[in-house]
Amino acid sequence: MSEQRFGEHVVVRRHEYVAEFVLDRPKAMNAVSTAMARSISAACRALGDDPDVRVTVLTSTHERAFCVGADLKERNSFSDAELVRQRPTTRAAYTGVLELPMPTIAAVHGFALGGGFELALACDLIVADATAVVGLPEVSVGVIPGGGGTQLLPRRVGAARAAELVFSARRVEADEARELGLVDQLVEAGRDRDEALALATRIAGNSPVGLRAAKRALRLGQGLDLRAGLDVEDAAWRAVAFSGDRAEGVAAFNEKRKPVWP
Numbered sequence: 001m002s003e004q005r006f007g008e009h010v011v012v013r014r015h016e017y018v019a020e021f022v023l024d025r026p027k028a029m030n031a032v033s034t035a036m037a038r039s040i041s042a043a044c045r046a047l048g049d050d051p052d053v054r055v056t057v058l059t060s061t062h063e064r065a066f067c068v069g070a071d072l073k074e075r076n077s078f079s080d081a082e083l084v085r086q087r088p089t090t091r092a093a094y095t096g097v098l099e100l101p102m103p104t105i106a107a108v109h110g111f112a113l114g115g116g117f118e119l120a121l122a123c124d125l126i127v128a129d130a131t132a133v134v135g136l137p138e139v140s141v142g143v144i145p146g147g148g149g150t151q152l153l154p155r156r157v158g159a160a161r162a163a164e165l166v167f168s169a170r171r172v173e174a175d176e177a178r179e180l181g182l183v184d185q186l187v188e189a190g191r192d193r194d195e196a197l198a199l200a201t202r203i204a205g206n207s208p209v210g211l212r213a214a215k216r217a218l219r220l221g222q223g224l225d226l227r228a229g230l231d232v233e234d235a236a237w238r239a240v241a242f243s244g245d246r247a248e249g250v251a252a253f254n255e256k257r258k259p260v261w262p
Contacts, residue, residue, distance in 0.1 A: 004046070007039030012047065017054040017204040018197060019047055023067055023119075030060055030067040032115050033074050034086055037093035044096030054208045055200040058097070058106045058123055059193050066106070066132075069114025072141070087146075090115075094147035098122040101212050103203055107196035108132045108183065113171065118147035120183075121156065124215065127199065128183040129192040132174040140169040155222060157181045207261055209245040213237075 002014045009025040021043060023030040032040070047053055060066045070090070078086065097104065097119055106112075106120035108128040117134045120126050128134070136145045136153065144150060145166060154162035157180055165172070165182075178186040187195045203211065217236035221229035240246055244262035252259035 006043040006046070007035055009033075009036040010039035010043045012043050014053075015197065015201070017052060017208075018200045019050075019053045019056045020197065021047070021056050021058045022061060023059070024061045026062045028068075028071060029062050029065040029111065030116065031069065031071040031073075032067065032090070032093065032119075033071040034089055036071075037090050040093035041089075041096045044093075044100060048096075048099070048101055051208070053102055054204040054206075054211060055102055056100055056104045057193075057196045057200045058104065058119060059196070060107075060109070062110070064110040064131075065116070066108045066110060066112040067116025067119055068111050069116045069118075090147070094118055094122055098148060098152075101215065102208075103200075103211055103215055105196045105200055107192040108134070109190070109192045114138055114145070114149075115147045118145060118149045118152070121152040122148055124218075125185070125199070126183040127185045127187060127192050127196040128174055128177060129187050130174050130189040132177060132183065132186075132192075133171050134177050134182055135169070135171040136166050137169040137171065139167065207240075207245040207249055207259070209240050209243045209261075210249075213240045 004012045006012065009023070011022040011024050013020040013022060025031065025036055047056055075083070094115070104123040105125045105127060106123040108120055108126055109131050110133065112120050112132060112134045114137055117136055136149045138145050150166065153165065161180060172180065172182060174186055177183045185195065213236040217233045221232045224232065248259050248262055
């Protein structure tokens, strides 16, 4: 297993074809400061440029939190001008996770609130343990979810459900979160990382070309009418249909062997 650090608060560990993207600011429960936002963006750029990464798993080193969102202590010290200057840096961090080209899984335990839950929502799948508490409480401190929450949450649970959760600013515990579709898989306490990595390993056994094309079709097709969505799917199909992975996958199936993806 190799390891690369991005700034002080982000570590990327490689488990063969799976990258573990570790939020590592335990003294602040992974609150996203300006410096940490820059590190998240840098790690995303590096992962996006690495064709050997088939799946990325977002994890946390803090025992009681995935991420509690924006660093409000830092924000409290900002002038209006400083807040305006910081906004593109913060936005780039959340967009960086959202635009990773490979499948992404968030492993959530403890608090995933505000920007912390938005980092999870930016992933394709969320595995949460029984201690998870999620929510978008931004309106309770005079702002709105600004890391993609107002757009990603309704795509996950529908407009009315998202409105209730955003307007009420309430925290949702693990069982209800699974019931509402805020998380995809609920596991025993302390098992979120292991189960997310196991799921990532299973996914990573599939064609890397196929995985990235499938993610592209899923993401780009959201919000389009059916005909336009099918055109997106067709373009993604054409991108993989003549690839080495397609030839190897079909050959391996017919020869009853495990594929070796080129």
